[in-house]
Amino acid sequence: MKHDTIIVGGGVVGLSVAYGLLKKGEEVIVLDGADDDARASHGNFGLVWIQGKGVSAPHYASWSRRSAALWGAYAGGLFEEAGVDVSLSQTGGIEYFTKEDELSAYVSELSGLRSALGGDYPFDVLEHETLKTYVPEIGPKVVGGVFTQMDGHVNPLNLLRALTIAVRQRGGTLITSLRVVDVVAHDPGFTAILADGRKVPGDGLVLAAGLGALELGHKLGFQVPIRPQQGQVLITEKLPHFLRYPSGTLRQVNEGGVQIGASKAEVGMDDTEDIATIANLAKQAVDVFPHLANVKLVRSWAALRVMSQDGLPVYQRSPKYQRASFVTCHSGITLSAAHAEVLPDWILAKNIAPDLSQFGEGRFDV
Structure with a gap:
């Protein structure tokens, strides 16, 4: 059977796009990878996060806020539709x-971004004592924080x-645990x-395979300007809920555990943990909450982010083949709503x- 659109990649990005295209009436098949592939969707932090994004790229800040x-x-x-509560909380976020x-x-960076956006970027700077009224559990080492009402988080595995x-x-086909080893463009049409x-034929193709795009993208005329970046995450035992406001490094998940993260390491495709990073993450968390x-x-893990050269998403139509698109980002949770509700119109060239x-690969041609 030939489908309207083949989506290569069954993580949050690929499935969000698939869901949106199905709602537009497209026939969609999603091809997920092998179990041993690098899967950012299984190791991410779960934030719907705006604060600090796009300090040097206001269009990215606006796109994230739209989502x-x-x-x-x-x-x-x-x-x-699915009967699954993704545990969305959007009560705001605090950076400590x-x-x-x-x-x-x-604060200087956020102020510059607010100016670039014409003043439409709400945030509050909180001194230690004021911050303590928001989160009484902070420790004496915390000098202050920044609160914005725009931030939140979800349970990413439930999503x-x-x-x-x-x-x-909605009638989509999902093939799992099989890697796409090649893509062939017929112009018109594609075969994965x-x-x-x-062999899976389709009229259109969306490459949303994360780091897997490194092997396939050039065959479709894309530059694929991405790399892996390792991040490690810790999670504590279940605790009584105290952390209403997530941060970029700390959040209390709906089951009660505190998730600690935000390490960054340029180590290629290495997703193994190391004790030094775990110890440093734990120390930073204790500095905020003694x-x-x-x-x-109770557990820790390392996962690989999908990073472009400037850290922003890449949305690119193939310069060689009609109806081939490349979609990638490291903020798949935050942007999931836009990828499902807005991006399908771009993919279908509505x-x-x-x-x-501004998110195209041409920005790297310098």
């Missing part, structure tokens, strides 16, 4: 600082499950070749499609 504003209705729709100079530099169910219920030799020093860590030209 965050869609998240409430998006989560509700997924619950109605233990050094005055780092807080000042951060992945909800999207999988919703895609199937699976590891077991099967009571965590007496809490047990007149109402958003202008995403």
Whole structure:
């Protein structure tokens, strides 16, 4: 059977796009990878996060905010279709600082972004005592923080499950645990070749395979300007809920554990953990919340982010083949709502499609 659109990649990005295309009436097949592939969707932090994004790229800040504003209705729709609560919370977020100079530099960056956006970028700078009224558990090393109402978080594995169910219920086909080893462009049309030799034909193709795009993208005329970046994450035992406001490095998940993260390492495709990084993450968490020093860590993991050269998403139509698109980002959770509700119009080249030209690969041609 020939489908309207082949989506290579069954993580949050690929499934979000698939869900959106199905709602537009497209026939879609999603080709997921092998179990041993690098899977950012299985190791991410789960934030719907705006604060600090796009300090030097206001268009990215605006795109992220557009997605965050869609998240409430998006989560509700997924619950109605899939029966899965993704545990969305959008009560705001706080970045915590233990050094005055780092807080000042951060506020300066946000102020510059607010000016670039014409003043439409709300945030509040909180001194230690004021911050303590928001989160009484902070320790004496915390000099202050920045609060914005725009931020939140979800359960990322529940999101992945909800999207999988919703895609199937809308008639989408999902083939899992098989790597796409080749893609052939016929212009018009495409064929994806699976590891077991099967050939999957389609009129259009969306490459949303994360780091897997490094092997396939050039065949479709894309530059594929991405690299892996390792991040390690820790999670504590279940605790009584105290952390209403997530940060970029700390959040309390809906089951009660505190998730600690935000390490960054340029180590290629290495997704192994190391004790030094784990110890440093734990120390930073205890500096903010001293009571965590007496809490047990129950698990940790390392995963690979999909990073472009400038850290921004890449949305690119093939310069060689009609109806081939490349979609990648390291903020797949934040942008999931936009990828489902807005991006399909761009993929289908609708007149109402958003202008995403600033996110194209041409920005790297310097």
